[in-house]
Amino acid sequence: MSANNRRIRRIIIDLLWENGAMTKEGMAALLAHHKTIRTVPSPHSLSSLMCKNVQVIQIGREKVENVIGGETYHAVYDIDRHLIQDRDDIILTRTTTVMTPAEKKVAKKCPPCGRVRVMPPKSNVCLHCVRDSEQ
Secondary structure, eight states, rough: OOOHHHHHHHHHHHHHHHHOOOOOOHHHHHHHTOOOOOSSSHHHHHEEEEEETTTTEEEEEEEEEEETTTTTEEEEEOOTTOOSSSTTTTHHOOOOTOOOOHHHOOOOOTTOOOEEEEOOOTOOOOHHHHHHHHO
């Protein structure tokens, strides 16, 4: 994965945290106004970046009218609010492919599930395992 896609995936999570659920078109509009994004990914690429991120879930569909008057349904994406309950939880749920170099240095393998994550303070298991045990 290119460094640009890593950066965009981190920005997508931050924008979803701040603005709530949205379609890929809404995300493209926000990314277009973001200072550090030079070129906004295509709709297909943006959809792929959102679908393949474990922090993002599809929560529904929205009816959208296209240019010629037809209607279609587009997926609505949001962060996993059960898993990410605080802004600090975002770093604790990132995969190694999205982590910054500083985060990779402190990341460890979780014994119960085998995921490589930044562990919560004073914990030996990742946030995924902590939230799953709360249910």
